[in-house]
Amino acid sequence: MDQRVIVPLLDLQAQYRPIRAEVLAAITAVCDQQRFIMGPEVEALERELATMLGVRHAIGVSSGTDALLVAMMALGIGPGDEVITSTYSFFATAGCIARLGATPVLVDIDPDTYAIDAAAAAAAVTPRTRAIIPVHLYGQSADMDPLVALAAEPGRRIAVIEDACQAIGARYRDRMVGGIGDVGCFSFFPSKNLGAFGDGGLVTTNDDERAGQVRMLRNHGMEPKYHHHLVGGNFRLDALQAAVLRVKARYLSAWTEARRANAARYRRLFGEAGLSGLVTLPGEQPARYHIYNQFVVRVPRRTALRAHLDACGIGTEIYYPVPFHLQACFAPLGYGPGSFPRAEAAAASTLALPIYGELTETQQRAVVAAIAEFLRDAGAGGR
DSSP: OOOOOOBOSOOHHHHHGGGHHHHHHHHHHHHHHTOOBSSHHHHHHHHHHHHHHTOSEEEEESOHHHHHHHHHHHTTOOTTOEEEEESSSOTHHHHHHHHTTOEEEEEOBOTTTOSBOHHHHHHTOOTTEEEEEOBOGGGOOOOHHHHHHHHTSTTOOOEEEEEOTTOTTOEETTEETTSSSSEEEEEOOTTSSSOOSSOOEEEEESOHHHHHHHHHHTBTTBSSTTOBSSOOOBOBOBHHHHHHHHHHHTTHHHHHHHHHHHHHHHHHHHHHTTOTTTSBOOOOOTTEEOOOSOEEEEOSSHHHHHHHHHHTTBOOBOSOSSOGGGSGGGGGGOOOTTSSHHHHHHHHHEEEEOOOTTOOHHHHHHHHHHHHHHHHHHHTTOO
């Protein structure tokens, strides 16, 4: 009989089971109302998340990708403009820049946080720079103060758009991400710490005029009905997703603390296993509150190790194996291998381990033991 401890990369069923009755009741209420597009559920979610995130405006949209897109549309970014971002993130960050006809200007990462290197961003500014998009990758804030100061230098018209799609609840110097720059963008993809039952997203801002533009743009630039001031799109959040998110948002703080506790336990277990010099654990920077959307480590012989973990019943993922500057669609930007060595090193050596809040100590011990077994055998000449 197989006695392995099975550890999926993410177990959404374990999260769902305790709240099933609440979620189904919320969904049933929407079905009974028969108001599926926008409406009171979306408005209530927006109020509740604005309070949670400490911002004046929280605007529900159809996905994290659309949050980035509509935020840039509201800022008037388009052909001839440059937008600086890191080369290491989910594709939507750079993809949305290109979709608007603007030019992604890519820079390298901080090797400890995997977020944008602020000094590299400063060096990349030109007279055509319209925005900087720092990505709060894996749940930890980028270093925001130098980026905000850079954008605010006299004579510049640079916006700071926070890609907080993986970082709802993360903090930087006691400020919630999403409310530090000009606009914040969040994703409610099911694998996020606050995940919907499908796609969903959020735009945050403290600027009343910009909020009004985002609200119009998400509904074809229309205000009032059939009167179009802007050419927008269908970026609306539906009421069923809002109802699910309103239930789950009540548990977000506890789920986040469980992830943080699991991260601390990993650190202890890796230390006890004598792996501190072989496996590089994610750095948690001072004055930043990490929500651990992912627990990303650097490992030797990643391909072989991942195969070993898979054989042991342990789920992993590689985020992200190909940086933007090496993607075929961005070849016209003129970058090539070696352009951003820190991002390329991360892409070649990082591996995400299970970190969800319902993960048990037994499961975490199984993960660490399997890695230790592999590295011990590899060091002895095996594998």
